Amino acid sequence: MRLGRSMRALSVALTIIGLMALWQIICWAGSIPEYILPPPSDILLRMIEDADSLYRHSLITLWEVFLGFAMAVVIGIPLAILLVYSRYISQSFFPIIVGIHCVPMVSLAPLLIIWFGFGLLTKVLIAFLISFFPIVINTTVGLRSMEKEMLNLAKSLRASSAQTFLYFRLPKALPSIFGGLKVGITLAIVGAIVAEFVASEKGLGYLQLMANSQLDVTMEFAVIFTLGIIGIGLFNLVGWIERLSMPWYHATRKEAD
Amino acid sequence: MLGKRIELLDAEKTFKARSGPVQALRPIRLAIEESSFVSIVGPSGCGKSTLMNMIAGLEPTSGGEIRLAGQSSRKPQEGNAIVFQKDVLLEWRSVLDNVLLPFELHHITWFDRRSKRTNRELAMELLEMVGLAAFADKYPFELSGGMRQRVSICRALIQNPTLLMMDEPFGALDALTREQMMYDLLKIFDKYKFTVLFITHSIEEAVFLSDRVVVMSPRPGAVVRDIPIQLERPRTIDTRANPAFQKHVQEIRDVFKAEGVLKEV
Known part of the structure; x- marks a missing residue:
């Protein structure tokens, strides 16, 4: 079992290295200028060079992501419980929730800035709004999944x-809830970055916007890589909590494989 | 302790469908003696599960009355335990914790350590009896279908029932496991002496296990025959070879033939 896990990690790492190598070769062979597509070696060097700045801005984005996601969990899960238990709420609120979800967050951002300013709150709210939906939907589905016999x-x-x-009902819903949390956490990152694009003087979104205005494509990629790493990290963090809280579930899945 | 007596006084069931009311069960008048093993046998759709659910208080009756131990009953009662066709084990609990679930819902408070320990011992005894003591700490997914159903029987037995209701409990098991489960069930019945209401569509199973077999026909569900089984207890592997066993099976088969449930082509 341990060997299996380390083998998988190895194969993932090799795949990534392989793709990077391919990218590198394409850049060299095609002599693509670095303001179009910088080779990964440049990007990685840049990430090391500017590690300090990337780190500082990452912390800001992470904080927004964390607050937005936490808010989505704290509001989303109880709301899902209400949706399942109250016919009135499910009939009257559900369409509204779906409606809000269909509005692109980018179009809400300027409004939120007018109301709440350029500070942390606006970013947290956008991260919240975008990660809220999958958490509510998955929790609702999970809570409704209890069969008649149970x-x-x-x-x-x-x-x-x-x-x-x-x-x-609740333990039965856990797998579905965690499914929602995994989607939610990645969407919270999207929300935070969108918010920083629209209005910010700090955070990874801001950093990328600045790099873009200076045609510093290498830096843009450095930010994108950082975001990828954060995304994978947070996703796996939720996955880790999931495994800890549901040992029976992953074991079941493994049997099924 | 004796098992509960069940009385159905014209209990009936009508469902509301879009096209109007549909009668699922005609008024049924039936008494089941305390501590007897009674099977209800019938084809799918004859309302035998509905009948059990009504007795269990899981579904309301549309008319008539149900009495358990002389008391009119509409809700799930203490002393009633059910084994469903699906084992409905809670996947997130160990085998032992599944068996202890009824206790946890009713008896245990966090400071009540002593009763918790004796309950554990009781649960382990039950698991021992069905040969699953070694699996107490496993999760349900690690067990086979027959083992899982045994756990769900333990979960019913730990409630110290006076009425055990079983809704096609062996329906999902393979033939050999099924047969073994019957022997196990008879052993349990001999030991506990509660009333058993056993729902099945297997004629042989019903005859082999029961003191009495109630035969039902479908659309709308009704009792068409009530047959006392004249086979001595304890019943053994060889009971099936007994001519009386064969005679009862044939008798019930003839009823189904007369009702058009079984047809020769």
């Missing part, structure tokens, strides 16, 4: 409705 079991054991929720 409900009958709960009833026959004379479980109270609170017990039915805690002992049956």
Whole structure:
């Protein structure tokens, strides 16, 4: 089992190295100018050179992502519970939630700036709005996934409705909830960057915008790489928490493979 | 302790469909003696599961009355335990914790350490009895279908039931496992002496296990025959070779033939 995991990590690493090498070769062979497509070696060097600045701006973006995502979880999951338990709320609020989700966040950003200014709050709100939807939807689907027989079991054991929720419905929904959290965390990054594009003087989005205005394509790629690393890291962090909280689930999946 | 007596006083069930009300069960009048093993056998759609759910208090009746141990009953009662066709084990709990679930919902408070320990011992005894003591700490996905259903039987038994209801409990198992489960169930029945209401579509299974077989026909569901089984207990692997066993099976088969449930082509 351990060997399997390290083998997988190795194959991922080799794939990435292979793709980088291909990119590098294309840049050399095609003698593509670096203001169009810089080779990965330049980008990596640039990341080391500007590590300090990348790190500082990353922290700012991460903070926005974290706050936005946390807000989405804290509001999204209870809302999903209400959606499942209240017919009125599910009928009246659900269309509104879907409607909000269909509005591109970029078009909401200027409004939010007018209301809340250029500060942290605007970015957190945009990250929240964009990561909120998958969390609500997946939690709702998960909470509704309890089959009739399990409900009958709960009833026959004379479980109270609170017990039915805690002992049956919620644990049954966990896999689906974590699915939503994984999508949500990556979307929170998108939200934070979008917000920084629109209005900011710090953060990775700002850094990329600055690089773009100076036609510093290498720096733009350095930011994109950093974002990729952050994205993979946060996604895996959620995955790690998922495995810790549901040992039974991943084991089941492995059996199925 | 004796099992519960079940009385159905013209209990019936009508569903509301889009095209109007559909009668699923005609008024049924039936008494099941305390501590007897009664099977209800019938084809799919004859309402036998609905009947069980009504007795269990999981579905309301549309008319008539159901009495358990002399008391009118509409809700799930203490002392009733159910084994469903699907084992409905909670995948996120170990085998032992699945068995302990009924206790956790009702008896255990966090400071009640002592009862927690005795409950664990009781659960382990039950698992021992069905040969699963070594699997107490496993998760359900690590078990085979037959083992899982055994765990769900333990979960029913730990409630110390006076009425055990089983809704096609072996329906999802392969033939040999199924047969073994029958022997296990008989052993359990001999030991506990509760009332068993056993729903099945297998004639042989019903005859082999029961003191009485209630035969139902579909659309709308109704009791068409009520047959006392004259086979001595304890029943063994050889009981099936008994001419009386064969006679009962044939008798029920004839009922299904007369009802048009079984047709010769």
